[in-house]
Amino acid sequence: NAGVTQTPKFQVLKTGQSMTLQCAQDMNHNSMYWYRQDPGMGLRLIYYSASEGTTDKGEVPNGYNVSRLNKREFSLRLESAAPSQTSVYFCASSEAGGAGNTIYFGEGSWLTVV
Amino acid sequence: QQQVKQSPQSLIVQKGGISIINCAYENTAFDYFPWYQQFPGKGPALLIAIRPDVSEKKEGRFTISFNKSAKQFSLHIMDSQPGDSATYFCAASADTGRRALTFGSGTRLQVQP
Numbered sequence: 038n039a040g041v042t043q044t045p046k047f048q049v050l051k052t053g054q055s056m057t058l059q060c061a062q063d064m065n066h067n068s069m070y071w072y073r074q075d076p077g078m079g080l081r082l083i084y085y086s087a088s089e090g091t092t093d094k095g096e097v098p099n100g101y102n103v104s105r106l107n108k109r110e111f112s113l114r115l116e117s118a119a120p121s122q123t124s125v126y127f128c129a130s131s132e133a134g135g136a137g138n139t140i141y142f143g144e145g146s147w148l149t150v151v
Numbered sequence: 152q153q154q155v156k157q158s159p160q161s162l163i164v165q166k167g168g169i170s171i172i173n174c175a176y177e178n179t180a181f182d183y184f185p186w187y188q189q190f191p192g193k194g195p196a197l198l199i200a201i202r203p204d205v206s207e208k209k210e211g212r213f214t215i216s217f218n219k220s221a222k223q224f225s226l227h228i229m230d231s232q233p234g235d236s237a238t239y240f241c242a243a244s245a246d247t248g249r250r251a252l253t254f255g256s257g258t259r260l261q262v263q264p
Contacts, residue, residue, distance in 0.1 A: 041194075070251055077160065079240055079254040080195070087250065095251065127194050134250030136183030137202070142194030 039063050041143035043128045049149045050118045058113040058146050060128030066141075068134045069111035070095075071103060073124040074145070080127065086111055087134045118150045154178050157241050157255030164262050170228040172258045174241035177222065181243035184217065185252070186226050189238045198239070199226070231262045 041062045050056055062069065067088045072080040072095075082095030084103040092103050100122060102114045111130075115122055126146045131138040157174045164170045176184075185200035201208045201215040201224065208215045214227040228235055241255040 068250075072254075077256055079155075079157070079256040080252075082251050082253070085251045096253075129194075135246040136181075136244050136250075137200075139185075139197050139200075140252055142196065144192070144194050 041128055041130055041141055043126075043143040043146050045146060046144070047147045049151060050115075051151060052119060054118050055114065055116050056118065056148075057115075058126055058128070058148075059110070060112060060143060061110045062128075062130040062141070063109065064130060064132075064141065065108070066130035066132050067108070068131045068138070069105065070129040070131075070140065071101075071111070071113045072127045072129065072142075073097065074127060075124050083113065083126075085134070115148075118148075120150045122148065123150045124148060154181075154253050155241060155243050155255040157258060159258060160256070161259045162261070164228075164231045164260065166231065166233060166262055166264050168231050168262075170226075170231045170235070170260055170262070172226045172239055172241070172260070173223065174225065174255050175221075175223045176243050178243070178245065178253075179222070180245040180247055181253075182246060183244045184215070184224050185242050186213075186215065187240045187242060187254075189240065189257075195240055228260075231260075233262045233264050236260055236262050 070085040071083040086105040187195035188198040189195040217224045242252040
């Protein structure tokens with residue numbers, strides 16, 4: 038039972054390069070999320086997808102795009118990476134959005150932009 | 152704008168002691184308050200959660216205390232163990248608006264043997 042799987046786990050990018058973080062869940066969840074974690078700032082929501090076919094901006098969406106490819110997969114794209122995007126990125130999913138729904142996280146993707 | 156404020160940033164407790172982490176929120180629409188535990192190199196995992204219709208919830212050594220009027224909630228870890236050493240995040244969500252968790256800034260707990 039894999040849960041939420043993210044790739045790659047580690048990546049180093051040069052400023053201006055682009056890349057896509059991939060995420061897949063095998064729990065048949067409707068809602069999926071991308072968070073970034075920075076020291077002293079907790080986890081901040083970048084984008085989320087309440088259900089297949091919908092995406093919405095979170096707290097810190099600038100510089101990112103997302104695609105809900107199907108019910109299982111939710112990718113995060115950095116079009117032109119900046120050093121400020123150096124962070125740990127977590128994909129997560131839940132059966133539905135809103136209160137009471139447990140959110141399950143992947144193990145994270147460590148991204149360094151130099 | 153930080154909607155969920157968490158303190159302290161770090162905490163050192165002796166084995167067997169009580170660890171207490173506090174959170175305060177601003178958005179009165181929040182109606183679900185989970186705590187997540189994160190070990191190094193891993194993603195956060197749900198530890199315990201509470202709804203505002205109760206003032207306390209206990210699961211084993213972990214207890215959430217909730218004060219709706221003060222808009223505060225806290226995590227108490229009784230008989231703290233070295234294996235509890237981790238980062239703890241409080242969070243909150245609502246059934247309206249952005250239906251995703253808003254997290255506090257985290258508390259790094261170290262339990263010394």
